[in-house]
Amino acid sequence: MKKTLFWGRLAAAFMLLAITAFTAYAAGGAKYAFNSKKALKDKGSAKFNESVTALALVNDMKTGWNLGNTLDANAKSGLESETSWGQPLATKKQIDALSAAGFKTIRLPVSWKNHIIDDKYTIDPAWMARVKQVVDWAISDGMYVILNDHHDNFENEGAMSYGDGYYPSSLNYNESLRFVRNLWAQISLAFNKGYDEHLIFEVLNEPRLRGHAHEWNYNPSCTACKDAVSNLNKLNQLALDTIRASGKNNKNRFVMVTGLAASMNSFTSQSSWKLPNDSAEGRLLLSVHLYVPYPFAMQNPGVSEFTENLTAELSYDFEWLNEHFVKKGVPVVIGEYGATNKNNTEDRVKWFKFFVSESRKYGMVACLWDNGDWNARNTFEEKFGFFNREEGTFYFPEIIEAIMETLQVDFANKN
The missing domain is CATH 1.20.5 (Single alpha-helices involved in coiled-coils or other helix-helix interfaces)
Incomplete structure (x- = not known):
């Protein structure tokens, strides 16, 4: 009994x-649900230079380029997803050409949720290996690499299901927590002791209230916006804690965090957004995207002439970021910038010269957004193609020359 x-x-x-x-x-x-037996593990060994400060790092990153519409394509799963948005496979030859042209930094936008292979948030090891291959190509060229989580923001305000990614709302916080935690645990496992300070993690790309009226612009009187900031703060903290908990080089790795939609508006509109608390000192970078002034840089049709009266907004944004972050020891990385092709190369050259000059004046690094689409024959919308990935040449060499020449003039003035 x-x-x-x-x-x-x-x-x-x-x-x-x-x-x-x-x-x-x-x-x-x-804590973690993913299948650790299938997860890719970093077997490398690289010495992380802990003496490098955030300001020195960003200064050395100089100027960057985005491998857009490639590893971030989320229309399919499996390795074939890389070309599903019409861009060719990334190659070492492409990376070598970009490095030779003067780009010191490459930002790798990567989507992950379409590569979950089970009910435990396990990322396809073949996909992780492919991402690792591209990272290694850039690292071997002496470039800095920004590795992020890109198009994994759920598409509307409704309740998410398993594997839908994340959404910065209280309704979807628990599912978002599980996705973000398991994702960054796996990335941290695959990228750690084998990578020094040249590898930078960017937690989330343009996290926002997709499908909401204020998807792109924070409104202080909007309850959903306030809730989104609160939840984004928690997700940023969660991702950072997960990275740090993986130990080794990730204890000190530089990490980029952003506000809602990576927009200036999310910082300047009296929101409660804040930088996460970090166990490592001086290792956080602010991530922001600047397509300004909007009528010239992105709006279709907008305006195609870059006149002096359009410089004020750009100058204000740089001055504000400098005052509120750079001066306080938090460097700024402009993860995306660019001006869409409106058959106005001469004016775009002027814009790029001004933009790069302003960014470097305040010690910021800017990464050119390149989605491969350059032909403005029928529309000006999202024509951010600069590098011909098939030929290894540039569609607008005048713009690339303007970026590099302005960079050199800026350094000459500083020295």
Whole structure:
């Protein structure tokens, strides 16, 4: 009778333990769920230079380029997704050409949720290996690499299901927590001791209220906007803590964080957004995207002439970022910038010269957004193609020359 009672109590205890564990996981309490046996693990060895400051790092990053519409394509799963948005496979030859042209930094936008292979948030190891291959090509050229989580923001305000990515709302926080935590744990496992300070993590790309009226512009009187900032703060902190917990070089890795939509508006509109607390000192970078002034840089049709009266908004943004972040020891990385092709190369050259000059004046690095689409024959919308990936040449060499020449003039003035 006593044995029966003992085993009965033991079974009940195990049942309670299982129920508690499941309840904690359902509420976002479990740490990691992914299949660690399938996860790619970093076997390299690189010495991380802990003496490099954030300001020195960003200054050395000089100027960057985005491999857009490639690894971030999320229309398909598997390795074939890389070309699903019409761009060719990334190659070492492409990276070599960019490095030779003077780009010191490459930003790798990567989508992940379409590469989950089970019910535990496990990322396809073949996909992780492919991302790692491209990272290694750039690292071997002495470039800095920004590796991020790109198009994984759920597409509307409704309730998410498993594998839908993340959404910065209280309704979807628990599912977002599980996705972000498991994703960054796996990235941190694959990229750690084998990479020094030349590899930078960027937590989330343009996290926002997709489908909402204020998707792109924070509104202080909007309840959903306030809720989004609160949840984004938690997700940024969660991702950073997950990276740091992986140890080794990731204890000190430089990490980029951003506000809603990576927009200036999310910082300047009296929101409660804040930088996460970091166990490492001086290792955070602010990420922001600047397509300004909007009528010239992105709006279709907008305006095609870059006149002096359009410089004020750009100057204000740079001055504000300098005052509120750079001067306080938090360098700024402009993860995306550019001016869409409106058959106005001469004016775009003027814009690029002014933009690069302003960014370097305040010690910021800017990464050119390149989606491969350059032909403005029918429309001016999203024509951000600069590098011909098939030929290894540039569609607008005048613009690239303007960037590099302005960079050199800026350094000459500083020295």
